[in-house]
Amino acid sequence: MSRLDVQIGSMHLKAPVVSASGCFGYGEEYSEFIDLNRLGAVVVKGISLKPMHGNPPPRICETPCGMLNSIGLQNVGLKVFLKEKLPFLRTFDTKVIVNILGNSLKDYEKLARSLDDAGVDAIELNVSCPNVRKGGIWFGTDRKMLGKLVSAIKASLQHSVLITKLSPTVSDIGEFAQIAEDAGSDAVSLINTIPGMAIDINTRKPKIRNIIGGLSGPAIKPIALRMVHETYKSVTIPIIGMGGIMNASDALEFIIAGATAVAVGTANFINPLTTAEIIDGISNFMKQENLTALNDLTGSLHDG
Amino acid sequence: MSRLDVQIGSMHLKAPVVSASGCFGYGEEYSEFIDLNRLGAVVVKGISLKPMHGNPPPRICETPCGMLNSIGLQNVGLKVFLKEKLPFLRTFDTKVIVNILGNSLKDYEKLARSLDDAGVDAIELNVSCPNVRKGGIWFGTDRKMLGKLVSAIKASLQHSVLITKLSPTVSDIGEFAQIAEDAGSDAVSLINTIPGMAIDINTRKPKIRNIIGGLSGPAIKPIALRMVHETYKSVTIPIIGMGGIMNASDALEFIIAGATAVAVGTANFINPLTTAEIIDGISNFMKQENLTALNDLTGSLHDG
Amino acid sequence: MELTSPENENQALPGQFYMLGAGQGYDPLLKRAFSLFRNTPDGFQILYRIQGRGTSLMRDMKAGTSVEVLGPLGRPYPEPSKKQTPLVIAGGVGLASVFSLVEKFPKQAYMLYGARSGEDLFSVTELRDAARDLLLSTDDGSLGKKGTVMDSLHELVSTHATLLNERLIMYACGPEQMLREVSQFGMAHNIQTYISFEAHMACGVGACLSCAVAVKKKKSKQKSQQDNQPVYKKVCTDGPVFDAREIAW
């Protein structure tokens, strides 16, 4: 019998597949389409201290094998999340990971503390959101700031596991993963969307109102997979890999490249059952390959 | 009557469409499929001082809306190029741009000088090839080295126009474009392929023997377009835009984003007539929009 | 196009929509939204116009092709009360969204239906049977009155003097410009007005926040610091049907 459970820091996931932040709402949106109990964890949309209304439409556009989005971090804010969203998620037998975004170190600390108090299983530091000028992106590509932020948040957490979500817009992702690890992050997740653009040649306007949006979907899979492998070679903490994962085969590529777990984002939009189907697919693959534990697969790339 | 000719430094292109290096061989390979006289210029495969045999197969693999390649810079070398390849290209009424790659500043200088003497119209500095550990990639992501390289090459050129091909694996491409401009580059071209990976889950081997390959094709278009726009906002020298251009509409997106000319790479493999069809498409668009000169279109994005 | 579904246990209501997968492979990637046109014994029909790549692929599908479907999704049109007279307005393929509503209340609804030209007007005979009164209009005058549905609207109220005194309830689906004018008319005459919106969608279930439509502040229960900024609702789950008074035009 092969085991699918994995360990992310002190957090135990019964399955190595989670939802990607921003692609699964607060869980409830998909709860009538898929049994949330099947997921290793639900990663919710990025939460800020105060509610955010987000960017004006159009917010998305389709690109070859991908999509651009610039939601602008619309979210209900910490208070409403704790009061209205978290209790619902608690009714399921799945871990809850909260993606947080702030404009300052203080914001991040406040968010981390209250969520830690509220007992969420893990916090995912979104330091890489390409959709807001200030805030995120800045921490994500500045070595000093990233280290400072991670250690500050780590210090303010009692129980919750700390996951740092890395920005893909750097020349050496391994270096930034290293910084997060050294600063005390329990795990890293990657990749976030890659900034991109699309233009309507007839109106000569950007297809996304915010001009630049984040590219996701199968198009970015080769880039994400490479970054996961580079990260695997430079850190020892667990990696949650994501970027264009559409099926079990894609997920297995990430695991073989070095991911301990994978997150599914855009694929939920095309098929809400994707996460469950991937879990089944991984399980079948392990039987077929006579593997007892997922760890035997993680990082097993033959790159000789 | 609308004019399609553009100026890249002192080089005059009769059409704003050129072939992308490495995707059009030395021109001769496609000469029986398309009339080379139609192209603004032929950009040939990266040339090194000595011939290079390249990487062991498999060298490519298909990805969603794209492909990975790790040819390993196989090329006939400077001597054979000058003796056997250049004369053939000279028989056509199109400009010749030679993409060069070295492992040292000296290599680059030698290459630049002899090609300048041989009278090639322009030199494209490949400082961004993801396929060789040493050499290229190193110059492309190191600010100091890039500036040093560009000014050295500029100094060693008498007639040939200098184009610096930028690496996409940086957080701020505009900054690197700026460095190239300040160092005397007459133009910049972008983007080169983005490092990526693919894994065969059954053999657990990379699908590309070299493990990492360069991602090209429609998948990277949104990223390339964004980088061209960022570059347009930070430099005044002309930009040759490329990355996933498959048709005239794609090309027009790049021009509206700020490109003076565009290069077509992977699309040649799918349809050898792509470059000619794009030129016709751009011409039709200009008629339909009553534009007399292409400059009216370059950078005309309404991003208010 | 007509789709039959193995487990079609819950039928869609007028105004609801489905997300349909177009083509194989990952290009195009996203599902496309299409309103219920009409339910059939073993499935449902949609009415679509060729817009871009996805709909072109749909046109080229051979009969019997299986497509992935998500739905029914979204909020339907609120039904008219016994005392209310439905006034239904459709522009172009906007007909798809309201057609089943008209059929559901035979001989009750005044129907205004406009399009560019005659060949863009569908199911006219069915509509004539189903509606209490049908006014057609085309931009080129090739069928019905030459003009827009707004012209028909003004004509209708002028020819039916008492109409505005009846308890009207308006339903509209079509181009944004038309929806705006209908809404203004409705609010001006104090008529309960429901309009169906379009927005670019990824998930269709309220999870991705792609399909934002700006709504008036007072309608929003959200508290926020950025009070200069507009408030948004989701077309997919808060709509696609909205009360005209909600929208911040």
Added chain:
Amino acid sequence: MELTSPENENQALPGQFYMLGAGQGYDPLLKRAFSLFRNTPDGFQILYRIQGRGTSLMRDMKAGTSVEVLGPLGRPYPEPSKKQTPLVIAGGVGLASVFSLVEKFPKQAYMLYGARSGEDLFSVTELRDAARDLLLSTDDGSLGKKGTVMDSLHELVSTHATLLNERLIMYACGPEQMLREVSQFGMAHNIQTYISFEAHMACGVGACLSCAVAVKKKKSKQKSQQDNQPVYKKVCTDGPVFDAREIAW
């Protein structure tokens, strides 16, 4: 599958191939390489096995679908001279590449054809007519002899004692392992041997250098500093047919 082409002025020769576009959209992106199976009055036929996404899409194509084709490409098999006796060996769909060669020289070629099992053996009746002698083999023995084409080869030379004294010319297409063994046999017995290779291709015309196959040094005219490294040729334009002695196994 059979393709008709409007301007099929230049027909492909045995051993040449075409690049075919599979599916619409950009996924899958690249064209796929397929050998000429046989020319027809108004086009040509290919024989393909379902391998992955592209060939699956080809299987699902409805008759009359138009596909983009590039070719004919590559170097054909050198024809046997009057004095030479052709010995043709095919494994699996490798038949596609050599079939038209056998038909071109009726009743002259010894043909060895093997596959996994009987249903993987195609056009057997045509082959029997075209070949001077046909030996079939299958791994499961469901048709012809149980075993590989190499077994058939050894059987052939042992039953036809004089064969090895004739001026033989061998042609082979199939799995790499088979090509290796055929080449070794050919070189061991000093038989002129031509084999057709497969490699992942992007352009098919010699421009992208994707389709590298390692060849022996002496064969390469290139000068280079990295003399520890292997030398490569392009399957698409230097091949797909190579002289067995060239290849660096």
